[in-house]
Amino acid sequence: MTAPPTFSDGVVVHATDLNFLLNPPACMVQQNTAQAAIPASTYTPITFDAESYDPYNLHSTSTNTSRVNIGLVLGWWHVSGCVSWATNATGNTRRCILGINGTFVNGSQILVSPAPQIVSAPLPGIFVQSTVNTDYIELQGWHDATASVATLVSGTYRSYLAARYLAAA
C-alpha cells in the first residue's frame, strides 16, 4: 500500500511528496480482445486485457483482470468507464455499472437502448472511496438480449475503466 503525503509547517518537503501531487496514482485499462458470450440478465464483470496507463500497477492483465485495486492508496478516487456492446437489437436495454468489492455504487448505473447498431454505455466520472487495502472496483455489464452478447472491440470502440486518486479524506 502506498501512503499519500501529508505536509506540516516547518518540516522539509521531499521531492517524492511533490511528485505524488504531480503524478498521483491512476490507471486506464481497456479491452483489446472482445469478451464473448456475456449471458443475458446477469451482471458480469468486464475484463481488461490491456493497460493504456498503469504506473502504480493497480491492474493485472493475468489475474482478476476485471479489477482495479484502488486500495493501493486509501481515499477518494475519480472513476469513469464504458461498456461497448456488439450489435444485437433484441431486448430492451444495455447497462453498465460500477461496483466496489462487488457492491454497486448508487448513481453509477447507465442504461441505454439496444440500438440496431453497436452501442456504448458510458459512465462519466464519479467518486468512490477505498477504505482498506483490498478494495477494488469493477465495471459490470448487463443486457437482456435473447442470446448472449459479446463486448465490442473495433477501432476505438472498446470498453475501458479509468481511475485517478484524488484525495485522502
Place this chain on the structure above:
Amino acid sequence: MTFTDGTIVHAADLNALLSPGRVFTTQATVQSGITTATWSDIILNGTPATDTKAACTGAANVTIGKVIGWWLVSGVVTWVGNATGTTRRARVALNGTPINGSFSTTGPLATRVSVATPTVLVQASVGTDAVTLQGYHDATTSIAPEVTNEVRCSLTAVYIGP
C-alpha cells in the same frame, strides 16, 4: 491559494492540493411530474457520497462558488420507462444558464434510459454560483427520473484550480 517566489509555503496550502473540493450526489426520492418539452432542474436530495465544501443544498443547486475557480462537472439523468416522444436529454447549467457542450441526448425507451452529460469545465466566479443538472423530455405526459436501488440521477464536480 497562490504561490510566490521568496514566500514561505504553508503546509495547509500543500494539503489543500491533496484534497481538492469535490461533490458526488444523487437523487434519493422520485421527482414526479417533470413537464414535457421543458428543461427542468433535477433535484439532488440524496445524502452526498462526498461533499467536502458543503456545496450540496439538498435541492437542485450545487454551490460550486464555495471555491472560486474552475470545476469539472458531469451528470447522469435516468428516466423512467416511457416510449412516447422522440428524445430524452440532459445538460449542466450554471445559475440556470446551460453550459455549452454539456448537452447530451438519446431516444426514449419503454424501459428506463440514461443520458450522461459530457464532462465540462465550469467557472465559479462568486460565492453564490451554483450548477444544476437539467433534464428534458418530450413524452406525451409528465414523467419522472428513476430512483430504484443504484439507478438514480447523479452529479459529480471536482475543483481543479483558480
